[in-house]
Amino acid sequence: MTVLMFHSVGCEKNEWYRNWLSVSLDHFESFCKFLVDENYETVFLDEWYNEQGSPSKESTRKVVLTFDDGYLDNWVYAYPILKKYRLKGTIFVNPEFIDNSENIRFNLEDVWDNKINVGELSPIGFLNWSELKKMDSSNTIDIQSHSMSHNFYFHSNNIRDIYTGQPHYDWMAWINKPHRKPYYTTENQKQFVPFGNPIFDFGRALGLRRYFPDENLVKYAIELYSNNEKLRDKSLLIEKLNKKLITFPGTYETDEEMEKRYRYELFESKSLLEEKLNKKIDFLCWPGGGYNDLSVNLSIEAGYKASTVSFKDKKLVENNADDYKRIKRSAMGSFISTNTKYHYVKDSNYLINLFKYHNGSVLHKNLYRINKLGFIILDKIGL
Missing domain, CATH: 3.20.20.370 (Glycoside hydrolase/deacetylase)
Known part of the structure; x- marks a missing residue:
């Protein structure tokens, strides 16, 4: 069949x-x-x-x-x-x-x-x-x-991109404003995610252990993107963020947290x-x-x-x-x-x-x- x-x-x-x-x-x-x-x-x-x-x-x-x-x-x-x-x-x-x-x-x-x-x-x-x-x-x-949820989540601290409103990262808005998820096809939700936000390796919610970037690293990335035109070059920004990861490595879900989410x-x-x-x-x-x-x-x-x-x-x-x-x-x-x-x-x-x-x-x-x-x-x- x-x-x-x-x-x-x-x-x-x-x-x-x-x-x-x-x-x-x-x-x-x-x-x-x-x-x-x-x-x-x-x-x-x-x-x-x-x-x-x-x-x-x-x-x-x-x-x-x-x-x-x-x-x-x-x-x-x-x-x-x-x-x-x-x-x-x-x-x-x-x-x-x-x-x-x-x-x-x-x-x-x-x-x-x-x-x-x-x-x-x-x-x-x-x-x-x-x-x-x-x-x-x-x-x-x-x-x-x-x-x-149908969410995507980060699963490693490898930075692959920088958020600048790309439509294929619309799921970032789902995480930041979950109550607006049913309307993502009818409203512009780019403003729900700050430009400059680092995008790490990601995958489907029910097939991974979730990685949480350090809030200090994310704030640093957004400020660099906003305040420095030279760092609008994504490769330069990612290079700087990778150095900062040593200080702010982020964390992963525990087994208990992952099972609770599942x-x-x-x-x-x-x-x-x-x-x-x-x-x-x-x-x-x-x-x-x-x-x-x-x-x-x-x-x-x-x-x-x-x-x-x-x-x-x-x-x-x-x-x-x-x-x-x-x-x-x-x-x-x-x-x-x-x-x-x-x-x-x-x-x-x-x-x-x-x-x-x-x-x-x-x-x-x-x-x-x-x-x-x-x-x-x-x-x-x-x-």
Whole structure:
């Protein structure tokens, strides 16, 4: 049974840094129609779970559609289209990103009912509890856990960059102003992090021991950046900061602190979702595929029946006969990435071809490679 990974739907043209996570409405609806026309059945993860480890039960005509992060467009676009085609999807949600609003917002169903024009829909942002409850009470969407925070954290005292408002460090604002996390796609949060702040080696929250820079070093870095134009050269600033690290080396989490943080991420997200949605939460998606032995063991202790697996650990799903199972997923997107950018693929059948590639089609694997090579060539000639 194939498990597919989506994120956002219908926001590929919007001005937010991660718009490459979004599949276009054209691609998404074409793919949904394909699943129906080809007699594929979409199921929730509990049915997937019951078929694991039993080859005689496994079906190649069943598909699990999963959506990470809980974007508002999952309500605005994905949910109505899935309902239209009588398909099912699973949304993995981080409670720290759930919007604080209470009213259910307009979606495509309201457009179809002539209550609003499609151009008046507002798909950017994150889901609120009302929308989550509405979808989860249907037979179309199943809500599951994506941990609490989805944060990145520093894990060593190696300085790799200096913060000057780069969009790919938007997670720095999540840490400094956690109550504003649900709005990072709709507001400018660069001011939440002082320019000049050193960026150390970082990774996913549930796969590392957190490193805490010394506050004196951070203050020193910010002042140097602010007051000395010559030190706006990042290499010079990093060189000075590395010398200062001898005096202010920073600290690391203790074993106890790390376990406490992991427990919050795994136990609290499960408990909160179960309380709010009045249901059992059995499945966990690791943000960014970040986990380690401790976090996996704690997820088992928390009562999760299965969790996603990183592509590097794909051997863990070859048997999948243990009670605690691992979910191997295949990424679905409207973009092909090269070393320099993300390229949108215009072909409306692109997700269909990508699905066939994931299901082992040599022809569609080669078509993907040809597509990517074409974009690499375009990059080189500057188009």
